[in-house]
Structures are given as structure tokens and as C-alpha cells.
Amino acid sequence: MSAQAFAVDMRALRGSNGFVELGNSEAKLKDVLGQPESVDRQVVHDRNGWPHKGTIYIYKVDGQTYTITVIGGNVYKINWER
Template structure:
């Protein structure tokens, strides 16, 4: 019974996963890794929500990060901003 519950939870959790992508296509442009936060907001507008936190980079140094949540063509994306530029883009399924 415990194994069945564990397998069920694992199966359900895969549907809520996010996939890292390289860009978001807007109606007439792209938002890509490396774009500035100003470019993102000019192309996508105001985010539906923001989250500020500390992120550790590949060298294990702390960095101030901001997640900006957007919905583009009924698809949800989280754009992570570090040092004023796009660090990561996640497509949330």
C-alpha cells in the first residue's frame, strides 16, 4: 500500500513540474536569457506576481534574485532576474 501511495505521489508531482526554456515568444518579439528586466517588461508588460529571494550561483555565491510570473498565450512562465538580466526562464506545466 505504501509503495502504491509513493508511486501515485511521484506520478502526480511530474505534472506540476517546470521546464527550463531559452526564450518566450511574444506576439512580435522574443524574451531571451540575457535580456534586461526593462526589455522583459516592455515586451511582456507587468508581471502577474513577483517573488524576491536569494539564489546561489554556480560558484555558490549568494545573488539577489526576482521571479516574475507571466501568462503568455495561456502558458505560464517564470522569468528569473539576477543582476538586472534574465538568468533563467521556466515554463510551468
């Protein structure tokens, strides 16, 4: 039997201080979710294949792992990892 891992794209994530939604600022992300488990800076390709400098934040919320991608100072993508 093999284990599968996958990520689900989300439009919003609830934290203890409110919601983080696609398009929210990086500052709001940190206000709502606090300090991340880890931060990684890398080139991220948008839906059209164009490269952008991005920041990847990993958060644990209620025992679940979320990867949040920020491009240009705004939340670009929220993934729930399972």
C-alpha cells in the first residue's frame, strides 16, 4: 500500500485573528497567522509561466500544514498539504 500526498488550493485560511484571503497583504498574513514555521525565498512562476520573486511561508494551523505563497507583497496562493 502506498501513501499519497497532495495539496489543495484554497481561497482563504482562518487564523486566530481573522481570515487570510488571496490578494491580502503580507502584513495582514503575519497579523492573522503570526510567525511561520519556515520561510523560503525563490522564483515562483505564475499561471502564465512568468517568473516572479516569491516568498513561501509554511504555517501549522490546528495541526494542519499550509503553504502560502506571496508575490509582490500580496498573498498569491494558499495550499493545504495533506
